[in-house]
Amino acid sequence: MTAAAPPRASISVRNARDPVLVCAAIVIGWQLLHELAGDVAITAPLPTLSHLLHMVGQARFLPHLGETAMAFGQALAISWIGGVVIGLLLGGHKLTGEVAEPVLVTLYSLPKVTLYPVILLLFGLGMQAKVAFGAFHGIIPVALFTLNAVRNVPAAQLRAGRAMRLSGVQQARHILLPAALPEVFAGLRLGFSLTLLGTMLGELFASQRGLGFLLMKAIDLHDVETILAIAVLISAFAVSANMALLAVDRRLRRGAAPAGHGA
């Protein structure tokens, strides 16, 4: 009772302030590292950014960016859709879920990089292997989270639905879906990050196109500026996408969890 919710305005101010502070700290730290290590090891923030802009403007850069985006997009679609479908199937059927869950958990905690050569043998060098590897990283957490989301829908809510004589479809639409959604979405968020990691790993090892390939070429040329520029580009994409997903995540949780429960 005493812990009344703070007004909206203060939340959004704080939300905006923290990332700005973190960004500022990172840029300052980066600049300091540059001062310490010199241009050979780390280029300063500003030249790196201008190099990045310069690169993005170049015609020969775009196909690589497109290749990576394409690989990631396909991998993400597979892990999201595939993961949710698998999770729903396993969560909906108790025995199947019990059989499959430990297998999924084991797969999830494996260092999947180790299996990349196998993926290459199966799919060949190129786009397919990258997509497969990205999807392989992302699909398991999405499936696991969905499975648990479906399984953890409180029995009392389902019973309440039955007491209101909802049909099977209504039950799924009005009770199962809203109750499971926040957790499923948390899985999608994790799946996003891991798919990106998998796709990048795929590009760094044995590939002829894409941002990862550019990174590897830059090592050979000792081109620190390009390495940093690409790393920053990928990180900025990853972080902003994650922020957006987190914002949706919070919204969903506000609707689903009892007041004061969500963090």
Place this chain on the structure above:
Amino acid sequence: MRTAAAFATPVTPASAAAPAPHARLEGVTRVYPARSGGDEVHALGPISFDLRQGEFFSVVGPSGCGKSTLLDVLSGLAKPTEGTVTFEGAPVDGKVPDGVGVVFQEDASFPWLSVEDNVAFGLRRAGTDAAETRRRVEFAIGFMGLRDFRRAYPSQLSGGMRQRVCIARTLVMQPRLILLDEPFGALDQQTRLLMGDELLRLWRETGATVMLITHALDEANLLSDRIGVMSARPGRFIEVVETGWDRERDSSLAERSEFGAVTSRLWSLLRGESLRAMGQGQAAEKRA
């Protein structure tokens, strides 16, 4: 083998005229600082009162009136905003003094320790020697009826049994003042009655001073020599009711007609305050 009497501090009859207070609160208030966007919360006081040596004192009051805050301040878990707290003549200042034991409403047993190790926890931390520790743990486990469960873990016990573990863990430290914060709040009615009788036995045999916080009026009535009735927030004592029960008493007391009279008296004092407290709650909900 030690007996319960050997545990005891000198027993002073609660009815004796003006003995030295065991603990004393003088002008104590507790104000919680404002949280972002809210007002500061005046939770308690000003309160002044004495706990008599060896008495059983209960505190009743509407929910949210600061009963738990009172316990926190008295035990040294929280500092009063204003005023002073003294225990056995020495000031209590935000640190729990030696000789004070606290039993909480929530399950405070350590889930990673067996019943035995839970009970021995405080003695081991205080560096009591092994033989003495064993003797006291043995006694407390027997006293609380936990002999058959000594090697069990709290998760294997019911809520009532876990609360016994917590009481035993307090008991081994031989506290001279025992503070209980709604220790039976989560238990069912039958278990509560039995635990109440056991609490009375513990109080009689150890001679400790007991302060019990409860929301159950008949429980307060049955157990206490005196009952402090608190107002809605900020909590103060509106009246201290003397029950006048014998030291030797148990739950059969509830059959007597004077018992009903005391409970009615408590309720007539509390009714208006409870209504006010409900109003405060609704207002707070509207603000949020």
Place this chain on the structure above:
Amino acid sequence: MSLAGFLRTLLIVGAVAALEIACRTGAIKPTMVVAPSAMALGVVEALRDPEFWRHFGVSVQAVAIAMVIAVTGGFCIGFMLTRVPPLRRAVSPFLASYYSIPHIAFYPLLIVIFGLGRTPLIFLATMFAMVAMILATMAGLDRVPAVLAKTARVHRLGLVDEILRVRLPAAAPHILSGLKLAVAYSFIGVIAGEFIMSTEGIGHEIAYAYDNFNNQRMYALILIVLTLVTSFNMSVFAWERRMLKRRGL
């Protein structure tokens, strides 16, 4: 064994058998997947090979160093952050998006800075694993019930005793799952780095076998790494299970 456990075993044995048959009959070519029996032979061969043990040792050492730094450092940092709320508020958005960044993108930079030795690998693996430990420590310490901390104060414990005797054991299940993640991440960091660019280590050996079309050795090495990680995870898991069961969770 439970029905689910039985079916699971049956499923796995069946899958291995099907793979064996498919490889033997030529339905799956050995240029893609070698038969499980051939993998097993490869494992035996690798285990007899002193060269393998050298590379294996190099990798395991890197993982161990990274793990120790990540686990102790992560716990200390996590603990500190729960004690200093303003600092925690400042870094929490950074921690929240930490794992969305594909760290491996920074490996080339680390190579440029530290050279091609073990240092960039260990650095990468440590950075990768440490944050998991920080997050797990904070989650664990946050969930220590307030009443247990109060109990520590009623027993007049000092700060060190309160941490060691009350907070740490209460937070242990979360910290243990952080440990599991830290192990997995250290392995990922080291092996991934060795794959991409390194001159020694088990990851390098796997990549080398791949480049030379030595599929039997490649599969054998992969199998060894995965078995190692899985058995480590299983033993932590068993420990965790025992702890949770005792606590009735």
